[in-house]
Amino acid sequence: MPKDRIQYVCGDCGHTSTKWLGNCPNCGAWHTFKEFTVERKTKSEKEHKGKVDGIEDSQPPQKLDDIDMDSQERFLSNIQEFDRVLGGGFVSGSFVLIGGDPGIGKSTLTLQIGKARPDLEILYCAGEESAGQIKQRAKRLGVSSDNFYIYTETDINKVLKEAQKLDPDLLVVDSIQTVYRTELTSMAGSIQQVKECAALLQQLAKKQDITTLVIGHVTKEGTIAGPRVLEHMVDTVLQFEGDSNYNYRMLRSIKNRFGPAQEVGVFEMKESGLEDVLNPSQLFLSEYNSKVSGNAVICSIEGSRPLLVEVQALVTPSNYGTPQRTATGFDYRRLSLLLAVLEKRGGYQFSGQDVYLNIAGGLKVNDPAADLGVTMALVSSFLDKPISNKVAFLGEVGLGGEVRTVNKIDHRLTEINKLGFGHAIIPQSNVVESNNDLKTSGVTNISSAIKKAL
Structure with a gap:
């Protein structure tokens, strides 16, 4: 059996080192290096890496002129400011990441999609709240839909199997830092777990054509927690901004492969949830x-x-x-x-x-x-x-x-x-x-x- 090795990873930027460092040479942060045990994979494990049960391994190359554009069709969330930031709604099979401070409204916004589009089949995988807590908030927001499914599971393999089985229009993972892969020894939220789980969700979105919306935590500096590669893997990165002293929230697209970047949507947080502000000036x-x-x-x-x-x-x-x-x-x-x-x-x-x-x-x-x-x-x-x-x-x-x-x-x-x-x-x-x-x-x-x- 191959022996495991020790590796030190910066919690802010994901820079790796063979020894512990007080100051990260990549991002300059202090005291952010944590120790991780990296498993040495056997040849059979390496061959199986990245494969997901139920998903085809690969597709033959296609000519550009022969590619069907139907897979790139959009569907609306019916939340006007949200659709504006996305560039005209969700692209089918896209992979979207939403980040923001705790309590700013990330989970509220995703729940309200079920209220605005009760006809959409949505699978909401919650790793931070129980089904009863989500039901209580959904009741306050007025969310009621026969097509809205709650799944309180953090094992990424079980999440993928349920998503393939249900084949929803929209998969919501709340949050990427809470899901984990049992094959890895590191704890949920670690650099290795976030990268592996995000890669599996990306394959699910692209090969099964399931639009996937992932919620991410942020660091004290306001950047999305986890390795920087996470933002490169997704199609769209949305950032929730707002001051706790105000009821106004701004949703900004930091990256968007299917629409304009730096687009902004303005919301007002009320007791009934987030409401569009159509004339922010x-x-x-x-x-x-x-x-x-x-x-x-x-x-x-x-x-x-x-x-x-x-x-x-x-x-x-x-x-x-x-x-x-x-x-x-x-x-x-x-x-x-x-x-x-x-x-x-x-x-x-x-x-x-x-x-x-x-x-x-x-x-x-x-x-x-x-x-x-x-x-x-x-x-x-x-x-x-x-x-x-x-x-x-x-x-x-x-x-x-x-x-x-x-x-x-x-x-x-x-x-x-x-x-x-x-x-x-x-x-x-x-x-x-x-x-x-x-x-x-x-x-x-x-x-x-x-x-x-x-």
Whole structure:
């Protein structure tokens, strides 16, 4: 019999080492290496590796022109924002991974598919809750369907057999960290178990044409727990985002082989479950007050959707030797860069000021087009002068203080006009004739933008 060997694996990124390391050389995390026993497989075991009972070993090669496209047809979940993020619904035989913080709504969303599509045959494999607990939550959400099956089992071989036997339209595994393969000695949730179980579920999805939805845990940094290869194996990676202090949730597609990546769906968590927010711009601007200094409105593109959000800035004299810098929903390093540009190119001294920046509504903005609105909010608070009413800002700010071109300008201006704003300050290179009543003012640098805004 071949002897087993010891291997050390990083719990964050899956990097392997023959000895224990305090610091991971791949991801830089500290004290994440754990000891695992790796079984040396015999020749017969290696030949059988990856085979699943009931699934054909392989198919002969096919010509591209001869491949039938019927297998790539979509079916809707009837949850409008969810279908939007997926790119128009589930693709038959696809493998989808959903990650997010505990309690953010991952299991709730998957249960609500049974409510929205009672005609779909769904097999829900639960490894974290009992059947009674799921029934109680389903009753609260109003889920009632003769085609919704609950299976409380964590042995991946039993899950695969039941899925092949039932042949559902949708298989839900909650969660990938709880299922295990008995042939492996490592515990459920380990790097080896997650990789093996995900590989078997991938084969099931592709060869049996069963759409598979897997829920994954996240680390304290917010990334999906387990080896990075897990995200490469699936067709779609969805990330649930949200602040525990708000009822709003955002579902973002990090990767999507069948639709646009970085698409965003917005939900509101209520007692009855997650509800679609079809006009998020109006929601994020519901408490906007243009009479207060430091408030500005920007238009950010999230996926293919333009969103109008409020930027709030507060600049006050510092009481300490080192000024405070705080950013919520905006990149802290980007804020430091914009403050440096305002000091060097605009002549505003922020070196003795505490600066606090907040994106209202709990939204996280990464769009460079938000730069101009952020700088206007900072200057407005610094001078304690409110920005003119019903003005929105678009533009990326360069290190020379110039206002640079942004993409998808037509979509942004249409959304600004729809929300009742009468004036938009945009890069000069983006100025085009518009058929609506929206007035656009082109600017080339931050100084001219400040004169127009204040």
